[in-house]
Amino acid sequence: AQSVSQHNHHVILSEAASLELGxxxxxxxxxxxxxxxxxxxxxxxxLLKYFSGDPLVKGIKGFEAEFIKSKxxxxxxxPSVQWSDTAEYFCAVTHHSGGSYIPTFGRxxxxxxxx
Amino acid sequence: KAGxxxxxxxxxxxxxxxxxxxxxxxxxHRSVSWYQQTPGQGLQFLFEYFSETQRNKGNFPGRFxxxxxxxxxxxxxxxxxxxxxxxxxxxxxSGGQTAGYEQYFGPGTRxxxx
Numbered sequence: 001a002q003s004v005s006q007h008n009h010h011v012i013l014s015e016a017a018s019l020e021l022g023x024x025x026x027x028x029x030x031x032x033x034x035x036x037x038x039x040x041x042x043x044x045x046x047l048l049k050y051f052s053g054d055p056l057v058k059g060i061k062g063f064e065a066e067f068i069k070s071k072x073x074x075x076x077x078x079p080s081v082q083w084s085d086t087a088e089y090f091c092a093v094t095h096h097s098g099g100s101y102i103p104t105f106g107r108x109x110x111x112x113x114x115x
Numbered sequence: 116k117a118g119x120x121x122x123x124x125x126x127x128x129x130x131x132x133x134x135x136x137x138x139x140x141x142x143x144h145r146s147v148s149w150y151q152q153t154p155g156q157g158l159q160f161l162f163e164y165f166s167e168t169q170r171n172k173g174n175f176p177g178r179f180x181x182x183x184x185x186x187x188x189x190x191x192x193x194x195x196x197x198x199x200x201x202x203x204x205x206x207x208x209s210g211g212q213t214a215g216y217e218q219y220f221g222p223g224t225r226x227x228x229x
């Protein structure tokens with residue numbers, strides 16, 4: 001079965017610090033990759049996605065992620081975090097099976113940014 | 116466009132009872148997926164429906180079931196509730212043909228089993 005690992009469960013940063021959240025997956029075939037964010041009291045929403053093409057993808061609010069196929073990784077980065085980035089971040093992977101896609105989510109990383 | 120809506124938002128049930136949760140996807144979306152979210156396990160995939168057919172199912176016992184109607188609205192049912200079923204149940208809809216495309220999540224139904 002496919003698995004998604006998010007190495008950092010809790011991250012605490014000060015504003016303007018750089019952020020990198022790790023995500024590794026286990027499936028060896030073709031995958032679609034996502035990062036979702038859940039701000040306090042809000043719905044889960046898409047931050048960015050990778051289907052194919054340029055492995056460096058840019059999302060909303062200055063976030064970017066790099067797909068490294070050889071490492072089965074899709075790490076999320078932001079050069080300078082803001083207090084408003086405090087949220088839960090989820091990495092998700094879908095792989096094609098039996099005519100449709102199977103989604104698997106990581107357990108999430110809680111990010112707290114101090115002003 | 117209205118987002119994904121879920122009803123009820125909060126629910127308290129007793130062990131052994133059953134519960135039905137409802138989800139209305141974004142207009143035009145035909146794929147609806149359900150997830151269980153808990154602090155320790157994150158989001159776990161329950162099942163996906165497309166055109167009234169269950170397309171995929173996660174690793175949950177048969178007490179968890181669902182269905183989708185012709186207007187793409189979906190319900191999930193949990194029978195014989197256990198304490199461990201307490202969780203936030205999320206519904207997500209997708210405009211693509213499957214959950215392989217980006218998903219739009221609802222606010223969730225918070226189920227507490229006592």
